[in-house]
Amino acid sequence: MDKRLTARVIALEEQLREMLAEIEALKMEIYTLEEENDRLRAERANMTPEAVGRINENVRQLQGEGYENLSRLYKEGFHICHVNFGQPRRGDDCLFCVNFLHKE
Numbered sequence: 001m002d003k004r005l006t007a008r009v010i011a012l013e014e015q016l017r018e019m020l021a022e023i024e025a026l027k028m029e030i031y032t033l034e035e036e037n038d039r040l041r042a043e044r045a046n047m048t049p050e051a052v053g054r055i056n057e058n059v060r061q062l063q064g065e066g067y068e069n070l071s072r073l074y075k076e077g078f079h080i081c082h083v084n085f086g087q088p089r090r091g092d093d094c095l096f097c098v099n100f101l102h103k104e
Helices: 003-045 049-075 095-101
Strands: none
Touching: 049 095
């Protein structure tokens, strides 16, 4: 039997072992994520309507603060659009930024 063929089979076997070890590690990570997901679902199911309302109000407040910060940056002369974000504006208004600011 050709020794090169034996070497290739041994190398393939080693690759297979490495892949199996990686699959095992991924399996453990998936198990951990599924456990956390189950815990979070149960926690969410037990939330009171008042708690959900507080969370939603916090989200609205944070979104408002983010919009205010972007508006302030634009007034200070910086782009807030995805095209030139953070770059100094020169001259006239940027149509992308203005469009972003006027979105509801």
